[in-house]
Amino acid sequence: xxxxxxxxxxxxxxxxxxxxxxxxxxxxxxxxxxxxxxxxxxxxxxxxxxxxxxxxxxxxxxxxxxxxxxxxxxxxxxxxxxxxxxxxxxxxxxxxxxxxxxxxxxxxxxxxxxxxxxxxxxxxxxxxxxxxxxxxxxxxxxxxxxxxxxxxxxxxxxxxxxxxxxxxxxxxxxxxxxxxxxxxxxxxxxxxxxxxxxxxxxxxxxxxxxxxxxxxxxxxxxxxxxxxxxxxxxxxxxxxxxxxxxxxxxxx
Amino acid sequence: xxxxxxxxxxxxxxxxxxxxxxxxxxxxxxxxxxxxxxxxxxxxxxxxxxxxxxxxxxxxxxxxxxxxxxxxxxxxxxxxxxxxxxxxxxxxxxxxxxxxxxxxxxxxxxxxxxxxxxxxxxxxxxxxxxxxxxxxxxxxxxxxxxxxxxxxxxxxxxxxxxxxxxxxxxxxxxxxxxxxxxxxxxxxxxxxxxxxxxxxxxxxxxxxxxxxxxxxxxxxxxxxxxxxxxxxxxxxxxxxxxxxxxxxxxxxxxxxxxxxxxxxxxxxxxxxxxxxxxxxxxxxxxxxxxxxxxxxxxxxxxxxxxxxxxxxxxxxxxxxxx
Numbered sequence: 142x143x144x145x146x147x148x149x150x151x152x153x154x155x156x157x158x159x160x161x162x163x164x165x166x167x168x169x170x171x172x173x174x175x176x177x178x179x180x181x182x183x184x185x186x187x188x189x190x191x192x193x194x195x196x197x198x199x200x201x202x203x204x205x206x207x208x209x210x211x212x213x214x215x216x217x218x219x220x221x222x223x224x225x226x227x228x229x230x231x232x233x234x235x236x237x238x239x240x241x242x243x244x245x246x247x248x249x250x251x252x253x254x255x256x257x258x259x260x261x262x263x264x265x266x267x268x269x270x271x272x273x274x275x276x277x278x279x280x281x282x283x284x285x286x287x288x289x290x291x292x293x294x295x296x297x298x299x300x301x302x303x304x305x306x307x308x309x310x311x312x313x314x315x316x317x318x319x320x321x322x323x324x325x326x327x328x329x330x331x332x333x334x335x336x337x338x339x340x341x342x343x344x345x346x347x348x349x350x351x352x353x354x355x356x357x358x359x360x361x362x363x364x365x366x367x368x369x370x371x372x373x374x375x376x377x378x379x380x381x382x383x384x385x386x387x388x389x390x391x392x393x
Numbered sequence: 394x395x396x397x398x399x400x401x402x403x404x405x406x407x408x409x410x411x412x413x414x415x416x417x418x419x420x421x422x423x424x425x426x427x428x429x430x431x432x433x434x435x436x437x438x439x440x441x442x443x444x445x446x447x448x449x450x451x452x453x454x455x456x457x458x459x460x461x462x463x464x465x466x467x468x469x470x471x472x473x474x475x476x477x478x479x480x481x482x483x484x485x486x487x488x489x490x491x492x493x494x495x496x497x498x499x500x501x502x503x504x505x506x507x508x509x510x511x512x513x514x515x516x517x518x519x520x521x522x523x524x525x526x527x528x529x530x531x532x533x534x535x536x537x538x539x540x541x542x543x544x545x546x547x548x549x550x551x552x553x554x555x556x557x558x559x560x561x562x563x564x565x566x567x568x569x570x571x572x573x574x575x576x577x578x579x580x581x582x583x584x585x586x587x588x589x590x591x592x593x594x595x596x597x598x599x600x601x602x603x604x605x606x607x608x609x610x611x612x613x614x615x616x617x618x619x620x621x622x623x624x625x626x627x628x629x630x631x632x633x634x635x636x637x638x639x640x641x642x643x644x645x646x647x648x649x650x651x652x653x654x655x656x657x658x659x660x661x662x663x664x665x666x667x668x669x670x671x672x673x674x675x676x677x678x679x680x681x682x683x684x685x686x687x688x689x690x691x692x693x694x695x696x697x698x699x700x701x702x703x704x705x706x707x708x709x710x711x712x713x714x715x
Contacts, residue, residue, distance in 0.1 A: 191606050215612025222606050229602055229658040239600060243612040247596030293611070 142167050143188060143297060143331070148197030149353075150183050157183045159353035160197070165346075167296075170323045170330045172340035175350035176374050181333045182223070182301050184350070188331075189220035189299050201297065215243035218297040219290035223305050225282065227274055233285045234270045237261055240292030260292035264318060279306040287315070291322065298322065300332045304339065312336075316343045337378075341365045341387045349373050361387060402662050405654055409669040416677035417444070423684040442572040442580075443679060446633045446640070447647070447671030449584055453629035454644030455651065455667045456591065459602050459660070460622050464652065465707050466531055467644035472539030473513060473630040474639035475546070480508045481635075482546040485561050486553050502579050506631045513627035518620055572637055580632045587625045594618060598660045640693050642700020647671040649703060 145163035149156065158180040165171055173181045186192035188199050190206040199206045201218050219240075227236075237260050241253040249257075261270050264284045274282055283306065290298060303319070304312040320343050322328045334340045340347055340361070347364045349357040356373055357364055364370075365387045370378040378391040420440055425432045454467040468474070484505060520534065550558055597618055601608045609615050633640070651666035652658065678692035 189610065191609055211609065211614055212612035215610060220606070220610045225607075227603065230652075230656070231658060235657065235659070239603060239607075239611060242596075242600055247599070290610075 142200075142202060143329070144200040145184075145188065146198045146200070148184070148187055148199060149195050150180070150187060150192070151195045156353055158187065158194075161350075161353070161355055163348065163355065163358075165329065165331060167329050168323065168327065169345035170320060170332065170343055171346040171348060172344035173331070173333045173348045173350060174335075174337055174340050174373075175356070178352075179350040180353040181350050185220070185299055185301050185331070185333055186222075189218060190214065191220060191222070212243050215293065215295075217295055218299065219293040219295040220299040221286055221290045221301065221303065223302045225286050229274070231274055232271055233266055233274065233277075233288070234261065236274060236285050237266075237270075237288045237292050240289040240294070243293060256292050256294060260288045263291060263322075264288040280308065280311040283307060284311075284315070287318065296327075296329060298328050298330045300330070302333050302335060304334065304336060312339065319343070337365070337370065337389050341389065365389065402656050405656075406662070406665055406669070409654065409666060409673070413669045413672040413676070416673055416680060419684070420676050420680040423680060438574040438577065439572050440676065442574060442577055442636050443675045444672050445577070445580060445584060446637050447643075447673075447675040448668050449629040449633040450640065450644045451647040451651075451667035451671035452588070452591070452664060453626040453633075454648040455660070455664050456598065456622050457626050457644075458648055459598050460619050461531070462602075462604060463531075464649060465645070465704070466535065467642075467648065468626050468630050469639065469641045469644050470532070470539075470704070471517070471535035472542055473627065474634040474641070475539045475542035476512060476516075477505070477509050477631050477634040478639060479542040479546040479549070480505050480512070482549040482561055484508075485557055486549045499579055502576060502635060505635065506583060506628055509631040510624050510627040513630075514620060514623050517623050573635065576635055580636055583628055584632050587628045590621065590625055594621065595660065602658065602660070637693070641697055642704060643671065643674060643693075643696050645704055645707075646674060646696065646700045649707065 143163075143165040145161055145165075147160045147162055148158060149160050150158040161180075161184060173185065175181050183192065187194045188201075188206065190199075190211070193207070201209075201214065204214060204217065206214060234257065237257050238249060238253070240260065241249060241256060245253050261267055264287060266281075266284060266288055269277065269281060269285075274285060277285070283303065287300070287303065290300075298319075300319070303315055307315060316339055319330050319332065323330045323345075332344075334344075344361060347358065347361055348355055349364060349369070351373055357369055365380055367378060367380045370380065370389060374391075376391055378389050381388050381390060417440060420443075421433060421436050425436075450469070454469075457468050457471075458464055458466065484501060488501075516538070520531070550561055553561070597608075597613050600611050600613050601615070601618055603611075605615055608618075647667045647670040648663075650670045651663045654670075655662040655666050674696055675692060678695055682688045682692050682695065
């Protein structure tokens, strides 16, 4: 259970996140959607202690993220930001192995090795495991980073726009993997998504943010509607039922 | 695959180690006339000092580049050693030179190192924990700081007694010929203590190299690691500057050659490789200049020239991107 209690972030006079209260249900996939500048990524960064908050409190299970031992938190919660350009020369396996750092402090045990191989297999990276990250495509690198946070073996998995720089095929593959991580491994997945159709197709719960506040939240059935989304994005969006999926059309 | 990489890096390290050892032996034995029991201790002292300088500069540069996430800035380029020279000048100005001149007391060295560590931490903690992360801005700040420190120390120098001025001026320019061998034991102890502190944090550095967000995600106490490392870097810079004076581009050379020679960027590989490159440059360069070419210039001139070229190439090639 992640509890967000009246969390705010201010830069000078600009309020980016404005008194957000949330109780994230354990298990399943939760998507945060909303227009640019709604404070989605900022909120995610504050939940994962990457960014100090100006006000409020975040509890991950019983741990207060502002004061809890960082290593203890790292075994509970993993976060992947969107801009992962590594200037380092590392192989995929090296990178995935870093996911074990909170558990073993850099000295890998046999159990760690098993976790590493499992994470590599989970993202179907076996053929690339010995390749250097700087020799791979953006999509492959993104998969390697997701393998790393999976390898961290945490209950909570936070991802900031994991579909960035992925083509349709890889975006679908990524969402399937995250869905499976929630269903098979019992993880609580919290993702910031720009593509509302992916949120509609894969999420159990959607949080819609606007101007630093939570505008709406609920399951896709109640939230993905023509009225709610048109209002949220200030854009005419029509929701259609196609093949049992709610699909948003807003291109013309 | 992984074994092959480990094997090839071991071979490379062994080759570098052999080269460094050959440089040391050549320095000790080449062109030695007269009594060995005079030559060896005399040259041995200087050799130890040079090895220590290579070591300190290499380790401090690699770790500094890790915590600042770039490959171009080094402590020397950011004006660390200019700061140390300023502190030396300020202490001479404040307390006067010790009577013996060459053998300065331990307290003075300790005071210099302590002041250096304190100031460097204050200054660079403010600089590197702030929001400004632009490489160009950092470089500019470093150049301005370096200039400021150098001008301040030459100002202090003008205010003091001419005799003290001569001694001090000698310390403001790098010289591997006039190594302050008397400082060697203290310097070695300081370097050893810092090394132990770094050794205890050694597993974190690979993680810190992944970037701040990733390191925090993986549970590293980022702020503490940053400040602890800055303090250690300051001590190592103080040690090497105290021994031979400021050498601006040695760290850049050693670190970047290490990145080039080793297959992976893990610190278990890059740090030893950088140390060996540092020793090869200082000892090997000095041997070639002093014994083979018979020149009286110090190797620092050559190191600055080659390192300066590399610095320009790096900036031009990477377009300043970190």
